[in-house]
Amino acid sequence: MKVLLPDGTSREIDSALSGFEVVNAVEIKNKRSILAMECNGELVDLSRTPFGDEVVLVAGDSDSGRGILRHSTAHVLAQAVLELWPGSKFAIGPFIQDGFYYDFALVDNGRFNDEDMERIEAKMRSIIKANQRFVREELSIQEGLDLFGNQPFKREIIEGVAHLDDSEDANEGVSDKGVSIYRNSETFVDLCRGPHVPSTSYLGSFKLMRVAGAYWRGDEKRDQLQRIYGTAWESKDALEAYLVRLDEAERRDHRKLGMELDLFHFPPEIGGGLPVFHPKGALIRHLMEDFSKKSHLLGGYQFAWTPHIAKSTLFEVSGHLEWYKDGMYPPMEMEGATYYPKPMNCPMHILIYKAHQRSYRELPLRLFEFGTVYRFERSGVLHGLARVRGLTQDDSHIFCAPSQLGGELSRLLKFIIELLKAFGLEDFEAELATRPAKSVGEDYEWEEATNALEYALSQSEIPYVRAEGEGAFYAPKIDIHLKDAIGRRWQVSTLQVDLQLPQRFDMEFVDSDNTRKRPYMIHRALFGSVERFFAILLEHYAGALPTWLSPTQITVVPVKESNHEYAESIARALTQIGARVVVHGANEPLGARIRRSKLDKTPYILVVGDRDVAAQTVGVNRRGSDKPETDVLFSAFLDEISGELVPTPLVVTE
């Protein structure tokens, strides 16, 4: 039998009655690092007899190893809670990215609070110290139902056996053959597919993170359970590294940076989810929008401009009132008509299309607008600039002849990626979201639109996955996700092929054969929303935006008063080549002035003193470097930075 070790090497052994025997039969430095094994692609407990041709030993520092120890830690969490809160019901406790959770219902609708976390953690540690074995048993469905007689959630999972397509149930240890359970002690048993670590002493590098409400089965009409989140790792060091990673993410939090860098805030006087941009933040927005506008002109778009409110009839025709009334701001009555703040720009762009008769010669017609829309987001979902109630979309609607759809989509995908790259982002992934259960239109229309999107994706270099049923009610869509500097995924761009609105608005164009035809319509936003994209950029760059997006690009710092004149002349020369420059006069010690600029994340700080005045040089402090470069010829510095003050114009290929 072949045994594959975590270090990638393999050994041959005769036979083994259990995974433990396999581990003992091969040389491994730390035998307790092996948590489980993989036989025929299936993860199983070490206590079981290995099967198949090859046994892969799974260590705690692998992805599947961490999954196992997180899952086992979740079991210990459940055991602790059931001991501390007798009579409570437990639901599911899977491992997730970086950790695990477990859902509970306490007696009399009880709640956990933060102090409870400490008690639970202490109890968990005593369970771990007790070195309880995870003992697997297999039962029939009926035996399972009997065993969990007073655990309604477990019973529901077991009864869910009827529809086995539910993967959640499979995870929890139910199959059509029966159920598997794990006993850690006389008193605690959980329904579970496994595998688990051999015993609780294999665990320990964990931390309970927070408590939250979570709906049973993710359904807000059902019970809300008490969910406890935790994280668990193979070692104290790995746990520590994870906590450091969380700190790093917190350091990059755009809400924090927005305050520190004086970019924006959310005045309670205005209302939740409604940001104001301060001068520096507004300048960054302007730079983003300006670059986007110029790129769109190069890309063959035409600008549009539309109002913020419209009569209810417009949104009746578009279907928004029927589909999204709850998500729209409430109406205003005026002169006998009912007006709504617009939740989307598309109906208004359609009206521009319909302003006169359109010829095939005008297509594709690409209308672009930074359109501010208002959406009534539920209070609990607001999240800094990433989720607001008033947002500005870099919105465009492309109207084309059916025959142009494919070409237009390919062109668009290229345009999106080029634009996002210009902001220093890379590493993209796409999701193709198909028809949801609740939607409008004919199957063949959806099929045609979805196929067009998929074809464009297949022609592009962007990797993609299908997200079945995740489309909008009127259209399938492609969502572009990107990975930021610390590996987090963000959804940004979206593009949708809509065959419904052109019908609803009875749009048409006159084709070359003098017949009237219905145009196709593509909705697309590349930033998604300016606010959200702003947040993503801030977090990606940890506030240190590229020079072209930095509010202040260069600070000139004269060493003393007598160098002031030279500093001003330097600043004038820089301003002339388009730089945003600030001179920080000698009213404070040099170190203090440099520190201020560094905290502001200014890309360049130029220190000028007597030596520089004499030799026409500057001392250059680059952001990110702690060593200044002294006696740099100013003319050389000018040459160097002239290229990065403004973004490189987009190259648009047809």
Place this chain on the structure above:
RNA sequence: GCCGGUGUGGCGCAGUUGGUAGCGCAGGCGAUUUGUAAUCGUCAGGUCGUCGGUUCGAGUCCGACCACCGGCUCCA
């Protein structure tokens, strides 16, 4: 919207068992004129998220609401 948490001068925080608020940074003023991440002094600034209640007395206790944070659900 639901669950848990938080809410003290612009920002970050301290305020013991209820006895009418402190610190640092930022800001104003004055001095200092500085060669690479915090010069010194001084002044000003808060009805302690809002409203109501308990109390002789509330930042401290109770209730409602608002905002924010972490989740759940949602995200055209």
